[in-house]
Amino acid sequence: xxxxxxxxxxxxxxxxxxxxxxxxxWALHKTSxxxxxxxxxxxxxxxxxxxxxxxxxxxxxxTWLFSILNNKIIDYYRKSAKSIEKxxxxxxxxxxxxxxxxxxxxxxxxxxxxxxxxEEHLLDNKEFTIILSLCIGKLPHxxxxxxxxxxxxxxxxxxxxxxLNITSSNYWQMIHRAKLQLKxxxxxxxxN
Amino acid sequence: MSLLNLSCKKATExxxxxxxxxxxxxxxxxxxxxxxxxxxCKKYEKQSxxxxxxxxxxxxxxxxxxxxxxEENPELKKYILKRLEEIQP
Numbered sequence: 001x002x003x004x005x006x007x008x009x010x011x012x013x014x015x016x017x018x019x020x021x022x023x024x025x026w027a028l029h030k031t032s033x034x035x036x037x038x039x040x041x042x043x044x045x046x047x048x049x050x051x052x053x054x055x056x057x058x059x060x061x062x063t064w065l066f067s068i069l070n071n072k073i074i075d076y077y078r079k080s081a082k083s084i085e086k087x088x089x090x091x092x093x094x095x096x097x098x099x100x101x102x103x104x105x106x107x108x109x110x111x112x113x114x115x116x117x118x119e120e121h122l123l124d125n126k127e128f129t130i131i132l133s134l135c136i137g138k139l140p141h142x143x144x145x146x147x148x149x150x151x152x153x154x155x156x157x158x159x160x161x162x163x164l165n166i167t168s169s170n171y172w173q174m175i176h177r178a179k180l181q182l183k184x185x186x187x188x189x190x191x192n
Numbered sequence: 193m194s195l196l197n198l199s200c201k202k203a204t205e206x207x208x209x210x211x212x213x214x215x216x217x218x219x220x221x222x223x224x225x226x227x228x229x230x231x232x233c234k235k236y237e238k239q240s241x242x243x244x245x246x247x248x249x250x251x252x253x254x255x256x257x258x259x260x261x262x263e264e265n266p267e268l269k270k271y272i273l274k275r276l277e278e279i280q281p
């Protein structure tokens with residue numbers, strides 16, 4: 001028994017050396033949060049150690065580790081969506097900001113804002129994409145999840161709503177608000 | 193602008209709604225007419241599309257591991273190895 005555990009430790013240690021950077025980079029890319037990514041990778045290896053006896057030696061350890069990590073990432077998103085039942089301060093502030101784009105009748109307050117959308121090859125402009133990425137990073141947490149899950153995972157809208165615990169009308173309202181907030185942020189930071 | 197009882201706030205929301213669940217024929221027409229006359233909403237529609245394009249480009253670029261930058265994190269590696277070491281039989 002002891003010998004077996006010792007041997008398992010040796011196997012997993014080797015995996016840590018081989019895969020921890022790759023797993024970490026992936027988790028960081030998916031969560032955009034260093035601490036969260038580190039926690040998830042750590043949990044992945046501990047879970048792998050616990051069930052290493054179930055690992056089929058014919059398969060690739062990398063593939064196996066990535067599937068554990070991806071499940072942990074999904075769990076993380078599920079949990080964080082649930083924990084935000086009440087809108088947080090950042091969300092309230094952003095709601096106020098996006099509301100102020102329109103008057104009481106729902107007309108644009110400033111119909112003559114800048115026309116950045118007409119600039120050519122904007123998405124090839126590194127400076128612009130950096131600003132846009134920063135603006136996305138500043139969105140309220142669940143707005144970001146809503147807008148990112150629309151593209152990053154090949155998921156149906158109904159699945160995303162279930163995960164975020166919202167109705168479908170809330171979903172496109174959230175995307176609408178997120179886009180308005182990005183518009184505000186771009187117009188504040190991008191002046192060409 | 194409030195055309196056919198459609199405010200700009202509602203119209204831009206419908207732009208997003210249409211991308212997720214197709215609008216009814218009547219709503220589609222209402223939105224189309226609104227966008228054909230309201231410059232600010234047309235601008236929003238283009239900006240929204242540009243943001244979508246950005247996400248779609250990144251999705252292609254980053255959806256596989258081969259295309260992301262590998263970032264080394266030696267502290268994390270050390271920490272995990274230490275925790276493994278501490279596990280008691």
